[in-house]
Amino acid sequence: MIPPPFEYLRPSTIPEAIKLLQQHGDDAKILSGGQSLIPMMKLRIARPAYLVDINRIAGLSYVKEDGGFLKIGGLTREAELEASPLVRSKYLILLDTAHVIADPQVRNLATVAGNLAHGDPANDHPATMLALGAQIVATGARGERVIPIEDFFVTLFTTALQQGEILTEIRIPVPPAHSGGAYFKLERKVGDFATAAVAAQVTLDGSGNVLRAGIGLTNVGPIPIKAKAAEDSLKGKKLETAVIAQAAQLAADASQPSSDLRGPADYKKGLVRELAKRALSRAAERAAK
Amino acid sequence: MAKKQLVRVKVNGRDREVEVEPRLLLIHFIREILQLTGSHIGCDTSHCGACTVLLNGKTVKSCTMFAVQADGGEIMTVEGLMKDGQLHPLQEGFKEEHGLQCGFCTPGMLMSSYALLQHNAKPSEEDVRWGISGNLCRCTGYQNIVRAVRFAANKMATAEKKPEMAEVAK
Numbered sequence: 390m391i392p393p394p395f396e397y398l399r400p401s402t403i404p405e406a407i408k409l410l411q412q413h414g415d416d417a418k419i420l421s422g423g424q425s426l427i428p429m430m431k432l433r434i435a436r437p438a439y440l441v442d443i444n445r446i447a448g449l450s451y452v453k454e455d456g457g458f459l460k461i462g463g464l465t466r467e468a469e470l471e472a473s474p475l476v477r478s479k480y481l482i483l484l485d486t487a488h489v490i491a492d493p494q495v496r497n498l499a500t501v502a503g504n505l506a507h508g509d510p511a512n513d514h515p516a517t518m519l520a521l522g523a524q525i526v527a528t529g530a531r532g533e534r535v536i537p538i539e540d541f542f543v544t545l546f547t548t549a550l551q552q553g554e555i556l557t558e559i560r561i562p563v564p565p566a567h568s569g570g571a572y573f574k575l576e577r578k579v580g581d582f583a584t585a586a587v588a589a590q591v592t593l594d595g596s597g598n599v600l601r602a603g604i605g606l607t608n609v610g611p612i613p614i615k616a617k618a619a620e621d622s623l624k625g626k627k628l629e630t631a632v633i634a635q636a637a638q639l640a641a642d643a644s645q646p647s648s649d650l651r652g653p654a655d656y657k658k659g660l661v662r663e664l665a666k667r668a669l670s671r672a673a674e675r676a677a678k
Numbered sequence: 679m680a681k682k683q684l685v686r687v688k689v690n691g692r693d694r695e696v697e698v699e700p701r702l703l704l705i706h707f708i709r710e711i712l713q714l715t716g717s718h719i720g721c722d723t724s725h726c727g728a729c730t731v732l733l734n735g736k737t738v739k740s741c742t743m744f745a746v747q748a749d750g751g752e753i754m755t756v757e758g759l760m761k762d763g764q765l766h767p768l769q770e771g772f773k774e775e776h777g778l779q780c781g782f783c784t785p786g787m788l789m790s791s792y793a794l795l796q797h798n799a800k801p802s803e804e805d806v807r808w809g810i811s812g813n814l815c816r817c818t819g820y821q822n823i824v825r826a827v828r829f830a831a832n833k834m835a836t837a838e839k840k841p842e843m844a845e846v847a848k
Contacts, residue, residue, distance in 0.1 A: 390722055394680040397700035397746050420747075427742045428724055440700070442747065468736070492812025493790065494727060497736040498743065579811040580725060 392430035399442045403555060406443050407530055411553040413439045419555065420444070421464065422499040424491065425507045449557065452476060458524075458560040467496035467504070480561075481675060482570030482590055486517045489572070492580045502556040505541070508548040508612075511582040515542060515613035516605030517572055518559065520588040525549075526558035533557070542612040565600075567593040569675025573664040574607065577651065583608045584651040585660040587640065589668035591628065593676050599623045604636070604665065609644035609657055616640040619665070628673040637665035683746045689714070690758030700746050704738075705729045707745035708755060716756040716785050720814070727813035730786035731755050737793045739812070756785035759792065767830040767837070768792060777826030779817035786813045791827045800831055 398417075400406040410417050418437035420426060421444065429435040443449075449464035452473040459480060461470065470476055471487045490496060490504065490513050504514040505525065518538045525536040527550055541549050550556060564570075570590035574583045586607035592600045602623040604616040619639035626632045646657035682697040689712060696711055708714050708731065717740060720728030724742040731740045732754040759766040768791050771777060778784045787810060794801060794809035801809065806827045807820065815823060 391703075392701045394699065394701050396680050397683055397744070399746075423744075423747070424724065424742060427744070431722070444747065492727070493793075493809065494730055494737045494739045494812040495724065495742075498738055 390431040392427070393433060393436045395430075395437055396439045397442065398439055399445055401445050401447070403446060403528055403557065406441055406446060406555060407528070407553055409439070409441050410555070411530060413441075414552060417441055419506075421503040421506075422466065424495045424499040425503065425509065443555065454563055457563055459563060461501050461559040461561070463500070463502045463555065463557040463559075465501050467491075467499045467501060468493070470501055471496065480570075482517055482520065482572050482588060482672075485572035486513050486588065489513060489574045489576065489586075495580070501559060505559070506548060506550060506556045508542060508544075508546045510542070510545065510610060510613050511608040512613075513572070513574065513583065513586060513607055516586060516588040516607040517570075518561070519605030519613060519615045520570060520590040520603035521561045521564075522590075522603055524560040525556060526560060527551070527554040528557040529554040535560070539615055545611050564590070565592055567595070567676050569672045569678070570603075571668045571671035571675065573668045573671070575660060575664065582651075585609050585644070585646065585657045585664060587661060587664040587668045589665065589672045591623070591669070591672045591676050593628075593673075597627050597677070598625055599628065602636075604640055604668075606640065606644055606661060609646040609661055611645070614643055614645070616643040616665075618643060623669075628669065633666055633669045633673075636669060637662045640665040683749075685745050685749045687748050687751055687753055689753045690755060698745050700744060702745045704731070704733075704740035704743045704745045704748055707748075708740060708753070714755050714757050718782055718785055720782065720786075725814065726783070727786040727790065727810075728783050730789045730813065732789055732793060735793075735796070737790050737812070754789070754792075756788050759788060766792075767833040768795070768827065770833065771826035771829035772823070775822050775826040775829050777818065777823045778815075783813055783815045783817075787815065787823055791830070794827070795831055795834065799835060801827065803828070 416438040420440045420442040449462045451462040467487045476483050504512045523538045536549050572588045574586035588605040590603040594600050602620045604619050606614040619636040622636045641658045641662035644661045646654045648654045686695045718728040720726035729740040730737050734751050790810050790813050806824045
């Protein structure tokens with residue numbers, strides 16, 4: 390399949406890229422990992438007249454802790470996230486997530502930022518970032534602005550990013566002691582989108598009561614879902630079986646799946662309940678370590 | 679028609695310089711312009727991995743990348759595996775262990791396996807299966823592919839050990 394023709398632009402700095410995006414407005418698209426955009430162009434669902442390839446902008450690939458945040462650069466590949474010693478030792482929920490995104494070849498190109506900026510509720514990082522309470526740094530002509538992840542996903546394939554803005558960094562508050570998280574996904578085969586998936590992140594106090602809980606749901610609604618009632622139900626409680634079961638039910642209640650090739654809506658709701666149980670149990674184990 | 683762009687790449691050690699349309703996919707560049715037809719187009723939708731090549735040492739699906747993106751890079755295709763008329767241990771492994779039937783997926787399987795062995799010289803069965811999880815084979819049931827990759831790993835490990843053993847013998 391041959392994509393429609395386009396002009397290829399390759400800026401080497403962020404200001405240059407922003408200028409090009411402003412100049413060409415809605416006719417321009419950012420080319421980052423391209424692992425969602427190029428298939429859409431081949432199917433001619435997307436027909437940008439200009440592609441602004443940001444891959445040669447230096448200094449946007451990093452995973453580091455700085456100023457109380459884990460910072461992930463706008464060009465960090467999924468494979469880099471997977472290989473990061475920091476992620477492997479301290480952010481297992483991110484490792485869980487990166488590990489089940491597409492396949493090794495796709496992860497070599499696909500970026501974490503792109504997984505979010507694409508605004509696809511079937512993508513995996515949105516749920517995880519909702520659970521972690523991440524912040525999105527958008528850089529535009531007037532400088533940087535920070536968008537809380539809860540406000541980032543607007544509608545299907547639409548995020549809070551404005552025309553002329555680039556997602557340059559993801560910031561995750563460094564979790565305090567006694568924190569843990571996990572991502573559980575059911576997929577039909579490696580590389581498939583989730584039939585459903587649940588991300589859970591908890592922080593406990595010294596006696597094992599929940600101080601903070603974050604729960605995000607993948608591919609069970611028009612946008613990634615933050616299961617607020619389920620999160621609230623956990624506060625101040627110990628993560629015992631009955632408490633987890635109740636939160637899992639509330640997470641299932643918050644899901645809005647539709648029936649499709651991956652299964653009927655009722656099945657997916659049941660799946661959210663079960664995956665939420667598993668994710669919360671694993672998060673609790675990891676927080677206790 | 680969109681303005682053509684110059685693409686400079688090193689492919690299997692050889693410098694190439696071609697002007698292409700930006701929309702030209704890397705797989706078409708490799709097969710039709712460079713005439714290296716070892717890399718295959720299978721699904722053309724980024725699922726099957728038959729078009730897998732190495733770009734700057736990392737596997738990519740060349741059906742899901744534009745040739746212009748590879749500008750300045752080093753590409754290795756299946757044609758780059760054989761050295762001085764000698765099959766690469768992976769190629770030998772696929773032959774010895776019957777790691778292919780129709781052979782359509784093989785070029786991609788070889789490149790993914792090659793990348794795997796670069797950073798994991800002694801992969802377990804699970805490591806191999808995970809390493810080739812972006813490549814589909816509809817003939818073998820994967821059993822013999824896994825054996826072929828481990829055959830190559832063993833062979834490469836033995837080849838590396840030889841000089842040391844020679845020293846011990848002294």
